[in-house]
Amino acid sequence: MNKLRNWQSMIKNLFYFVLVGFLVLAFSKCNGGNDENINIDSLINDDVTAIPEGEIDKIIQSLPSPVEMAALINDVGIPFSKSYLASPEKADDYDTNFKKALGLGVLSADLGYLNVYAQTNEIINYLATIRNISDDLNIGQFFDFQTLKRLATNNENMDSLMFLSVNSFHQMDDHLRKNNRSNLSALVVTGVWIEGLYLVTQIVKNGSDSKELKERIGEQKVIVEMLNQILQVYKVQDKNFELLAADFEKLKMAYEPVDITVETGEVTTQEIDGIIVVIPKDKTVVTMSVNQLNTIVSLTESIRNKLISL
Amino acid sequence: MNRVIFSLIFIAFIIGAGGEKVNAQCKQQVVYNCATNNGKAIYLRDFNTKLRKGKDNDSGTKWAVVLNNGTHYRFNLCAQSGYESSVILTLFDAKHPEDSAPYMVTKSTNDPKTNNRFDFICQKSGTYYVSIRFKEGVEGKKSCAVGVLSFVGKSR
Numbered sequence: 296m297n298k299l300r301n302w303q304s305m306i307k308n309l310f311y312f313v314l315v316g317f318l319v320l321a322f323s324k325c326n327g328g329n330d331e332n333i334n335i336d337s338l339i340n341d342d343v344t345a346i347p348e349g350e351i352d353k354i355i356q357s358l359p360s361p362v363e364m365a366a367l368i369n370d371v372g373i374p375f376s377k378s379y380l381a382s383p384e385k386a387d388d389y390d391t392n393f394k395k396a397l398g399l400g401v402l403s404a405d406l407g408y409l410n411v412y413a414q415t416n417e418i419i420n421y422l423a424t425i426r427n428i429s430d431d432l433n434i435g436q437f438f439d440f441q442t443l444k445r446l447a448t449n450n451e452n453m454d455s456l457m458f459l460s461v462n463s464f465h466q467m468d469d470h471l472r473k474n475n476r477s478n479l480s481a482l483v484v485t486g487v488w489i490e491g492l493y494l495v496t497q498i499v500k501n502g503s504d505s506k507e508l509k510e511r512i513g514e515q516k517v518i519v520e521m522l523n524q525i526l527q528v529y530k531v532q533d534k535n536f537e538l539l540a541a542d543f544e545k546l547k548m549a550y551e552p553v554d555i556t557v558e559t560g561e562v563t564t565q566e567i568d569g570i571i572v573v574i575p576k577d578k579t580v581v582t583m584s585v586n587q588l589n590t591i592v593s594l595t596e597s598i599r600n601k602l603i604s605l
Numbered sequence: 606m607n608r609v610i611f612s613l614i615f616i617a618f619i620i621g622a623g624g625e626k627v628n629a630q631c632k633q634q635v636v637y638n639c640a641t642n643n644g645k646a647i648y649l650r651d652f653n654t655k656l657r658k659g660k661d662n663d664s665g666t667k668w669a670v671v672l673n674n675g676t677h678y679r680f681n682l683c684a685q686s687g688y689e690s691s692v693i694l695t696l697f698d699a700k701h702p703e704d705s706a707p708y709m710v711t712k713s714t715n716d717p718k719t720n721n722r723f724d725f726i727c728q729k730s731g732t733y734y735v736s737i738r739f740k741e742g743v744e745g746k747k748s749c750a751v752g753v754l755s756f757v758g759k760s761r
Binding site: 302353354356357360362367368370371373404411454455457458461462507510511516518555558562564567569570571572574575576577578579 | 615631636641647648649651668669671673674675677679691696697700701717718719722723724725726728729730732756758
């Protein structure tokens with residue numbers, strides 16, 4: 296009789312565990328799907344408050360790398376200037392996760408700029424500060440400070456230094472999004488983007504007549520709209536976002552009169568140095584008056600300076 | 606009580622086993638090799654995915670990426686050994702759909718300089734898409750692949 300009871304109890308337990316297992320697997324499958332149904336353009340035109348969190352993550356993930364603006368600045372032949380950069384010492388004053396995440400973005404963009412110009416002496420200060428902020432945000436495990444410091448100190452293998460810096464940034468950002476901290480990820484990419492725009496606008500403000508840089512400033516209209524939508528969503532959920540979202544709304548307004556037209560052409564391919572190069576024959580025309588440009592330059596400066604002295 | 610403890614252990618085991626599957630992307634060493642074997646191009650980001658046997662477009666992953674007008678980009682794809690000719694990276698957008706008229710699909714060649722690599726001169730800022738999947742008709746097994754996006758320069 297006892298044996299029978301034991302068997303019944305065992306079967307009951309087994310059934311219970313299998314049921315729990317199925318439920319857990321079912322939930323993990325739901326969360327582990329890949330990113331198939333994304334159409335960023337359609338999301339941007341939607342009502343901002345209706346954008347689901349998962350879709351916000353996809354927009355954030357699509358935004359340019361912290362090093363791209365610096366790479367363009369270097370490529371058009373602008374000399375290095377430390378005066379544009381945010382001081383890493385200011386990071387000591389960042390006393391909330393909100394400020395730390397924004398600071399992490401700003402300093403990561405500056406680190407990208409220093410990397411592109413191979414300023415290894417300066418890089419170490421930025422690495423140390425970024426490590427401290429990332430530790431505070433519990434994402435320090437993705438930032439291999441010792442290896443980065445060694446590469447920078449020995450002035451060796453700049454490719455590796457660049458890769459590790461940028462890749463660490465992406466891993467930290469990914470981790471935030473995958474762990475339901477997308478609000479912080481949004482702040483990090485906002486910091487990166489505003490610092491990139493600040494660098495390029497300061498160069499223009501200081502007299503550069505580069506057509507490429509001016510066009511790049513005008514074309515940021517696309518990204519202002521994306522970031523503005525994201526910040527408007529978080530503004531509803533978190534009071535800390537209110538001022539930042541209000542500033543981005545102003546920046547969006549400043550971009551409103553910038554006209555971007557695209558004539559679509561056919562896609563051509565050429566082989567250059569053995570590599571296939573795809574060249575769509577699209578033509579983009581950015582129309583922006585001097586006044587419009589100046590407004591964007593001064594507004595960007597004001598927002599960025601506000602961010603680093605929060 | 607025992608049942609609760611057993612359940613927790615069991616859940617941890619299931620999550621652990623599932624987690625390995627979800628995170629079966631390429632290791633960082635593969636990403637590093639792929640990103641630093643790119644001539645003088647500057648690494649911008651990578652697209653790391655597990656690959657699995659799947660129907661049609663279900664074997665890999667698709668990502669959105671904002672590209673800037675006037676920039677010369679490079680895309681290259683690195684797959685696990687033995688899978689180099691079975692995996693493709695596709696660049697497309699809404700007007701150039703993945704399944705009918707993408708901008709370009711990587712091709713496997715014997716020349717390391719051109720193998721699974723192409724350049725893209727962006728003439729219109731906006732959102733583009735990158736996918737990495739098994740080639741159509743390839744009976745893939747579980748594997749991983751990584752695509753790397755690099756900055757070559759401004760378009761000349």
